[in-house]
Amino acid sequence: MPALVSAGRVSPVHPEAELPGWLSLVCAEPAARRSVERYLRYLAPGIAHLGPDPVRLVLEIAAPDDVPGIAPGAVTLPSRGRYRVARLDNHLVYSIDRQALVRLDPAAGIASIWFSNTPNAESDLVPGLVSLALLELASHRGLFGLHAAAVARDGLGYLLPGASGSGKTSLCLTLVREGFHYLSDDFILMTEGTGDLRCVPFFRTSNLDVAWAERFPELSFIHDLPPLVHGKRMLDLERCYPGSHAAAVRPTYLLFPTIVAHAESAVRRITRHDAFCRLLPESRVSADVRTATAHVRTLERLVRQCETFELHHGRDFLRAPTETLRGLLESLPRDPGGR
Amino acid sequence: MTRVIRNPAVVCTDLDDGAVLLDLDTTAYYSLNRTAVGIWKLIGDEPMVEAIAARVAEKYDVDHERALASVKRLIAALEHEKLIRTESP
Numbered sequence: 001m002p003a004l005v006s007a008g009r010v011s012p013v014h015p016e017a018e019l020p021g022w023l024s025l026v027c028a029e030p031a032a033r034r035s036v037e038r039y040l041r042y043l044a045p046g047i048a049h050l051g052p053d054p055v056r057l058v059l060e061i062a063a064p065d066d067v068p069g070i071a072p073g074a075v076t077l078p079s080r081g082r083y084r085v086a087r088l089d090n091h092l093v094y095s096i097d098r099q100a101l102v103r104l105d106p107a108a109g110i111a112s113i114w115f116s117n118t119p120n121a122e123s124d125l126v127p128g129l130v131s132l133a134l135l136e137l138a139s140h141r142g143l144f145g146l147h148a149a150a151v152a153r154d155g156l157g158y159l160l161p162g163a164s165g166s167g168k169t170s171l172c173l174t175l176v177r178e179g180f181h182y183l184s185d186d187f188i189l190m191t192e193g194t195g196d197l198r199c200v201p202f203f204r205t206s207n208l209d210v211a212w213a214e215r216f217p218e219l220s221f222i223h224d225l226p227p228l229v230h231g232k233r234m235l236d237l238e239r240c241y242p243g244s245h246a247a248a249v250r251p252t253y254l255l256f257p258t259i260v261a262h263a264e265s266a267v268r269r270i271t272r273h274d275a276f277c278r279l280l281p282e283s284r285v286s287a288d289v290r291t292a293t294a295h296v297r298t299l300e301r302l303v304r305q306c307e308t309f310e311l312h313h314g315r316d317f318l319r320a321p322t323e324t325l326r327g328l329l330e331s332l333p334r335d336p337g338g339r
Numbered sequence: 340m341t342r343v344i345r346n347p348a349v350v351c352t353d354l355d356d357g358a359v360l361l362d363l364d365t366t367a368y369y370s371l372n373r374t375a376v377g378i379w380k381l382i383g384d385e386p387m388v389e390a391i392a393a394r395v396a397e398k399y400d401v402d403h404e405r406a407l408a409s410v411k412r413l414i415a416a417l418e419h420e421k422l423i424r425t426e427s428p
Contacts, residue, residue, distance in 0.1 A: 078348075078364040273357030273370065280361065280368055289348050292363045296350045303354065 017041040022051045027059040032117070032126070039127050043134065046189055046202035050109075050138055057133065058112045059126075064098040067114050077287040083132075085287040092288060094132060100125060102133050106140035106288075123229065135202075139286050143189040143200075144295045147282035150183040150199050150249050151175045156336065157249035158329075159188075159199065159306070160257050161282045167257045167313055170212050174321040176237050177216065181246035185237075188249075190298050197301050198250045207232040251302060252336045254279075255311040262314040267328050275308035276300065307336050341388040342426045343414060349422050351379055360422055369420065374399070378413050382423065388414065 019025075019040055027033035036059060040047065047055075062068075070076075070093055074086035083094040083102075094102040100115040111133035115126055135145045148161035149168040158175075160168050172185035183201040190199050209232055213219040218240055225233040238245050255267070256278050270278075279299050285292045309332070317324045348363040351371075358376035361368045371379060377398065381391045388410060396406035417423045 078366075080366075271356040272354040273359065276352060276354060276359055277368060277370070280366070285363065285366060289363050293350050296352060296361055296363075300352045300354070 017044040019044065020048065020051050022054045023047060024054070024056045025059070026057065029059075029061050032059060032061060036126065036130060039130055042205060043131070043203050045184075045204050046138070046143075046200070047134065049143055049189060049191070049200050050134070050141060053109055053141070055109045055134075055137060056111070057130070058110070060112070060114045061117045062114050064116045064118060067098055067116050068101050069097065070095050070101075080284075080287050087288075092136065092286075094136075094287075100129055102129055102136075104133060104136050106137055106291075109137060111137060135284055136286060138189060139291050139295060140288075142294070143191050144298050145202060145284045146188055146190055146199075146279070146299075147186065147284075148188055148199075149185045150188045150201075150246075150251070151180040152182075152246050152249045153180045156253065157199070157251040158253045158255060159249075159251045159302075160255050160311070161279055162257050163282065165259075167259050169206055169208060170317075170321070171257055171311070171313065171325065173206065173208065173213070173216075173237065174325050176241050176244050178322060178326065181244055181249075182237065183246055183249055190302060192298055192301060196250050197298065197305055198248045200248050204238070204245065205234050205236050207234055251306050253332060254303065254306040254308045256309070257311045257313060260312040260314045262312065263316060265314045265317050265324050265328055266312050267309045267331055268312070270308050270310055272303045272308055275303045275306070279303070307333060340428060341414075342386045343382050343388060343391070344386060344424050344426065345379075345382055346422050346424070351376065353380075362420070362422060364421075367420070369422070374409070375413055378410060379417075388425075 025033065025036060027036060070084060070086045071088055074088040074093060077085040077087055079085055082096055086093045090105055090107060092104045092106065098116065103112045113129050113133060115129060146161060147163065148159050149172040151158050151172060160171055162168050169185045172182055176182050183199060184204055185206045187202040188199045189202050190197055207228060208222060210222055213222040222233050225235060228234060254275050276299060283295065283299060285295050311328065350361045350363060352359045353376055358371040359368050360371060378391060378395060381394050385391055385394065392403060392407035392410045395410055396403045414423065414425065418425055
């Protein structure tokens with residue numbers, strides 16, 4: 001287990017995180033600019049991989065009636081979640097009527113974001129728009145997002161893809177306490193170079209459940225951290241477990257976590273086909289067909305590279321997380337790739 | 340003679356243990372069995388239904404009428420999901 005730092009007050013984020021010189025932010029409103037800069041520092045681990053080609057974010061606050069819509073003549077593309085999507089010339093446009101519009105020029109690395117800053121605006125609207133813009137630009141640069149935790153030890157990489165509530169953070173924290181290195185407990189970027197597929201963090205900071213974290217003495221200060229909207233506390237685990245960051249991970253195992261009511265936890269092998277289908281809902285696929293196709297091919301490569309399992313964590317994990325998880329991982333094949 | 344045209348927004352991922360068609364327009368995905376993915380690939384090579392059925396009959400050693408019925412059934416299902424479209428003269 002990595003050495004622990006003092007269990008006193010710990011800063012929840014990296015205020016000193018520098019943003020790269022090739023990233024520029026234009027925003028005339030000082031408070032909004034500070035807020036977005038803070039969010040960009042939070043995303044600094046992922047942003048670092050987007051360069052060195054320039055990325056320019058331009059933010060404009062507008063009254064609801066002044067938020068631009070999708071221009072006439074734009075080609076309608078399939079919607080993505082709450083966004084209507086269109087293409088106009090070399091631009092991709094994501095729109096929420098009267099609330100927000102993101103216009104992307106992927107070739108130039110420019111994202112222009114308009115948003116309505118009304119009193120009843122959602123608190124996570126702007127971070128969501130910034131994430132959308134950066135992930136779309138990243139996917140055009142060969143970096144594809146996946147909702148997954150990622151850890152590594154002894155040259156083996158473990159990816160845990162899953163929706164919120166599947167237990168990624170609890171599993172990740174348990175493994176980091178056991179000496180695993182980690183990228184993120186929630187979201188990573190996949191990239192294919194000339195060699196194997198590897199993963200890098202999009203952000204590192206964990207949102208810890210207080211009841212889970214306070215089980216561990218070194219996290220007893222968790223109550224001192226400011227609560228987030230959902231009551232969790234934000235913390236970079238590196239502050240408590242120095243040396244636990246990994247720069248990149250080559251995935252060896254895909255473990256799909258599920259919380260079950262069973263007494264005993266278990267791992268169960270699943271087919272690559274099953275794993276691929278489970279990855280799709282955890283992937284934010286671009287509305288641009290060419291980019292989306294490259295993303296799908298990367299997911300295919302990921303499942304071909306990995307051994308694929310379900311990880312059912314039951315009541316024994318709640319009672320004795322470290323021992324339970326150690327036993328589960330020891331039951332995985334030691335000759336990955338031999339299938 | 341009916342011509343079959345794949346939807347260009349559909350990506351086929353053929354893994355060792357099954358294949359998946361992903362419609363990038365809707366993000367809906369569909370699992371295909373081995374025979375179905377074989378027919379999907381044939382559609383890329385040979386767009387005419389009769390010719391696809393002939394290739395299926397040869398590959399799986401079944402009579403042409405039975406192959407044609409199977410191919411038409413799959414094509415109707417794929418067209419219903421907008422994964423392909425068909426053109427008849």
